[in-house]
Amino acid sequence: xTKQTVVVALGGNALLRRGEPLEASTQRIxxxxxxxxxxxxxxxxxxxxxxxxxxxxxxxxxQGLEYKAVNPYPLDVLGSETQGMIGYMLMxxxxxxxxxxxxxxxxxxxxxxxxDPAFIDPTKPIGPVYQEAEARELAEKYHWTxxxxxxxxxxxxxxxxxxxxxxxxxxxxxxxxxxLVICTGGxxxxxxxxxxxxxxxxAVIDKDMSAAFLAKQLxxxxxxxxxxxxxxxxxxxxxxxxxxxxxxxxxxxxxxFDAGSMGPKIEASCEFINQGGKLVGIGALEDGLRxxxxxxxxxxxSE
Numbered sequence: 421x422t423k424q425t426v427v428v429a430l431g432g433n434a435l436l437r438r439g440e441p442l443e444a445s446t447q448r449i450x451x452x453x454x455x456x457x458x459x460x461x462x463x464x465x466x467x468x469x470x471x472x473x474x475x476x477x478x479x480x481x482x483q484g485l486e487y488k489a490v491n492p493y494p495l496d497v498l499g500s501e502t503q504g505m506i507g508y509m510l511m512x513x514x515x516x517x518x519x520x521x522x523x524x525x526x527x528x529x530x531x532x533x534x535x536d537p538a539f540i541d542p543t544k545p546i547g548p549v550y551q552e553a554e555a556r557e558l559a560e561k562y563h564w565t566x567x568x569x570x571x572x573x574x575x576x577x578x579x580x581x582x583x584x585x586x587x588x589x590x591x592x593x594x595x596x597x598x599x600l601v602i603c604t605g606g607x608x609x610x611x612x613x614x615x616x617x618x619x620x621x622x623a624v625i626d627k628d629m630s631a632a633f634l635a636k637q638l639x640x641x642x643x644x645x646x647x648x649x650x651x652x653x654x655x656x657x658x659x660x661x662x663x664x665x666x667x668x669x670x671x672x673x674x675x676x677f678d679a680g681s682m683g684p685k686i687e688a689s690c691e692f693i694n695q696g697g698k699l700v701g702i703g704a705l706e707d708g709l710r711x712x713x714x715x716x717x718x719x720x721x722s723e
Contacts, residue, residue: 424641425466425595426712429631430454431647432472432606434705435506438549438570438648442479448509455513457646457708462518462600464709468591468638470631471510473502473606477624478547478575485562495577496609496620503527503605510602522599529586529618530608530625530633536580543679544579544624545569569681578623579684582608582633586618592638604630632688635697642699643692644712645685650704652682652718666719669693689720698722 435450436442461467477498484492507525514523542565550558555566555573564575585591585604594601607625611618628645635643651663654675664671669690677683689700703717711717 423464423466425468425638426461426642426644427468427470427631427635427638427640428458428461428708429628429643429645430458430469430471430510430705431645432474432476432627433648434646435471436475438572442475442548447476447506451506451509452513454646454705455510455517457705458510458600459514459517460709461644461712462514462521465642465712466595466598467600468595468634468640469510469600469602470607470627470634471506471602471605472627473499473506474544474546474624475548476502476506477606478545481575482547494620495622495624496611499606499609499624500527503609507602507605514600518600522594522597524594524599524601525605526587526591526594526601526603528591528604528608529611530582530604530630531584531586531618532580532610532612532621532623532625533583534612534621536578538580539578539623542576542578543567544577544626545574545681546577546624547575549574579607579626579629580610580621580623582625582630585634585637586611588637591634595638604634626684626688628685628688629691632692632697635692636695640697642701642712643689643697644708645689645700645702646705646708646711647685647702648704649682649702650707650717652677652686652702656682664718666714666721668721668723670723672720693720693722 549572607627607630610621700720701711703711707716
């Protein structure tokens with residue numbers, strides 16, 4: 421029987437959890453755990469893997485600020501570095517678990533519209549969390565925009581909508597050859613066309629929006645968003661909080677979700693379903709396969 425195709429979006433915060441030290445060894449441990457979930461899914465599905473990069477790209481930006489002899493590298497270049505760094509670790513751990521499986525990591529560019537309003541109102545959190553006083557001080561020093569992230573504050577950068585995958589044909593070819601493909605990491609390297617040529621853009625694309633875009637392009641059977649939350653909750657953080665086990669875009673339209681965390685996941689999910697997708701699953705990393713079977717997390721389906 422032909423396997424169904426699922427695009428799996430793995431959150432950057434699932435690889436470096438909030439409050440954990442941004443160490444390579446910590447990330448390696450978390451990626452090894454993530455790879456076990458992905459490998460289990462790959463036994464039953466064709467997997468196309470997208471990963472986030474919020475903590476990692478922010479860390480690289482901070483490291484760049486410490487070396488004063490050169491100007492800081494732009495976010496598109498740092499995004500490409502995170503694709504290589506995280507992709508390498510994922511590819512290695514998955515190959516160790518699935519030695520007979522072809523695993524490929526595709527450096528991926530994603531086009532965006534330079535007139536996207538996201539450039540005026542940055543919302544994408546990157547880097548570590550800070551107490552408010554330190555965040556305000558860093559914002560003053562480095563001309564950052566900072567916004568609340570739960571009980572903490574983080575730097576936020578523009579997060580424009582994806583409009584096209586430059587390496588789309590190569591990704592499709594690898595999937596047809598049976599590869600487990602890691603691509604559009606960190607939402608893809610943001611680029612625009614100027615006089616017919618590709619040029620990098622100072623932004624970080626939301627990986628869930630890119631995963632939904634990719635899933636639509638591939639006509640995938642499902643989109644699975646794995647994060648550090650057990651499910652989609654109403655009244656998150658309040659005594660009245662309630663997990664949604666199964667829902668629809670129409671029901672979700674009645675609620676508001678945080679723009680820096682669950683909001684983009686809901687928006688991406690509804691977009692995929694409304695454009696013909698069959699299933700979106702959202703939930704905790706360790707529950708990946710169970711979410712696809714409707715046994716955990718939140719399932720979003722059409723009307």
